[in-house]
Amino acid sequence: MIHAISKITLYVNNQEEAKAFWTEKAGFEVRAEEQMGPDMKWIEVGPAQGDGTVFVLYDKKLMEAQNPKVNVGHPSVMMSTDNIEEAYKELLEKGVSVGEIKRMPYGNMFQFEDMDGNQFLLREDTMSGWRTGIIS
Template sequence: MIDIVGQIMLYVDNQEESLKFWTEKAGFTLISEEEGGPMKWYVVAPSKDAQTSIVLHNKELVAKMSPGVNLETPSLMFFTKDIERLYQDFKAKQITVGDMVEMPGGRVFNFADHEENYFAVMEKN
């Protein structure tokens, strides 16, 4: 039985810029910086004790080393308890955000990183 989602692989064109986006703009924490052979990757998460983290991999290197890997951006839904504050914070940091939308499960908005990968945030209390 699987207990949790441990890591989500995010393949990016520029790891350093992605790291800056996730830590400086989105408010994530750098958990670790790893190296193995020619590859280097960053592990980020909403907090140090989060159960799930995002691993920022170099898309070009992964494509060369593992040609069969799907390099598309996963569709990720994040949760927040204070969506209005997060929405305003992202706008103030000049993150591209969509309109706030009322859904059956709560309010939602999408946002884009610097590579124009889109993600969503839903209000969850």
């Protein structure tokens, strides 16, 4: 079902300043940077010697406009699956609170909650570069 904690979203006031901090001060590298429309940019950074979990530097104001329920005051955890339909069905059958599956050009995903109401995003990547972090 879930095979990895793949991304942790950091909600930032300025993506370029955040990118500079993580690359110039923390020694990270840009793993992916893609313009996703006129007002959205997707930026992933991670340790220069690593190949696992990355930080997604996501614009706070954009997220607040897209989904006002998201708490942009703390990071969000994104997990990966190879089969979104199967994972959705399995969590639903186990009584987990799940949102609708959203189908986006860069992957299919849904939110689910744990017993304390903490929200997580489970995503099935559809673009091969998004799985490997090679999109730039």
